[in-house]
Amino acid sequence: MQPGSAAILTQDLVKRFGSFTAVDGVNLEVRRGEVFGLLGPNGAGKTTLVRMLTTLLPPTAGNAIVAGHDVARHPRRVRQLIGVIPQAMTSDLDLTGWENVDIYGEFYGIRRRERHRRIERLLKMVGLSERGHDLVATYSGGMRRRLEIARGLVHSPEVLFLDEPTIGLDPQSRRAVWDLLEQLRKESEITISLTTHYMDEAEMLCDRIAIVDRGKIIALGTPSELKSLVKGSDRIELEVEGDIERIMATLGAAPGLHDAKREGENGRLTVRADDGAHLIPRIISDVEAIHGHVKSINLQRISLEDVFIEFTGRSLRDEPARKVSFLVGAGMPQQR
Ligand SMILES: Nc1ncnc2c1ncn2[C@@H]1O[C@H](COP(=O)(O)OP(=O)(O)O)[C@@H](O)[C@H]1O
Ligand SMILES: [Mg+2]
Missing domain, CATH: 3.30.70.100 (Alpha-Beta Plaits)
Structure with a gap:
């Protein structure tokens, strides 16, 4: 990536599923080293947007450049430079924590010795050194999530995508994931794109936040800039x-x-x-x-909730979602 260039740049990005428009003309510029939040209710189109940015879903229109490469034209290059932690838990229960990360490292062609050095460091960072050789089946949800963050970092990506990283976790585990992301932000140059429907999470972790509703960005700024938009x-x-x-x-x-x-x-x-x-x-x-x-x-x-209400006339929490179920292991939303 060129120094000074954006980590993520999208132009009029659109995704349609049949006649339904899930992402409706998104223009974004995420700076290098920034923690950038996509905040919006369930069904807003956050996961669909992230799936396009991470090359898992081709855009219907518009374009996106991630880590310096076009996602549609050079998906392989993009994949080398990004880490992805999907919304659904995807670590393999039948393997140990160590093995889960090791397999990923091997996919990325990292040599054994280097891989093992990194796994040791990463497991330590996420607080799983002691449990690294236990089966993931014995982990709590919070431990699994932390393992998946370690796995997403094994190839030293430039941009890390986390989709709803604390969904379904108990308060203590959420806090542990927040601390981990806070540490990552302080100690590395990595750019983080974080998707969430929790206002407190967005506000606590993100440098800037885009509020997403019905496939569109309705407001963008630092948490305090967003709040000052409300009279x-x-x-x-x-x-x-x-x-x-x-x-x-x-x-x-x-x-x-x-x-x-x-x-x-x-x-x-x-x-x-x-x-x-x-x-x-x-x-x-x-x-x-x-x-x-x-x-x-x-x-x-006022909270970001009030900002959302100001722009949409609706509450962030009460939005009825179109039903989406998740294939276990693939993190892939499927229309029901
Ligand atoms: N593969 C798909 N086919 C059809 N509709 C989809 C598909 N994936 C997502 N959608 C729809 O697109 C909308 C946005 O979904 P999603 O991006 O998962 O929202 P969010 O992550 O913000 O909750 C939802 O209404 C969802 O039902
Ligand atoms: Mg989602």
Whole structure:
């Protein structure tokens, strides 16, 4: 890859399955060394996009350059330079952790001695040195995931693709995978493309995030840039007593506050604020000035969820997904 060139560059990338458009004209530029997140609800088209970038699926239109090579014209070269950790667990249960990585290393033509040196280092990095010679069947989900990350790194790729790396893991294992990715980002030059539908994961790990919905990128930036796209980056939750309509009108007219909303029938309201901490005392006195009473007040910084709602009018969590099942071992989505 040329120094300074993008690790991933796509132009109007499209994937259609029959009449259904899963990826709808994606333009992306991921810089070298960056941890780049694709965040979106189930069915948004993230896996399909990654499958094109990793040469597993030919694009319907547009093009993509990964690690300096066109995915459609030079898939073999791209494959040499990328590591792929698909959404479904793909390590072989009947082999040991060591053997799983060793076979991969052999595929990539790494000589035995060098391979063994790397496997030792990688198993250590992912915290599996002690368990390397146990069958993967005896591993927990988190250990398997960590092994697969080690396997994805055995040929020292320039770009690592991880699709939903912590899906289905318990909180402790998620944390271990996050720590591992954090370490990788600090200690290596590798570019990481990470797909997730977890906002906390994207926010914690990624330098920049593209929010994907229905095959399109609807917003792109650092987590804080994305949040600042939403007017009123703080959310204030209130529980009030008194004339609710009048309180709503007062809050609605106050400078620095936006989007006052009722949340149910029992005096719960939310309002967006540009600088919530400084507006809280004024909110309380404004409500009292019209003979209302603030029973409780709570300030929250908006989340990427709010950014998603701002752009789509829907929640990231509640999007009903078209059903996709996974072939065990292949990590390949199949339409049901
Ligand atoms: N091989 C396929 N054939 C037909 N439709 C597919 C196929 N793969 C994915 N899709 C559809 O494309 C859409 C995007 O799927 P996917 O890329 O897996 O989304 P995500 O990874 O964001 O959850 C979904 O509606 C899914 O059903
Ligand atoms: Mg997916």
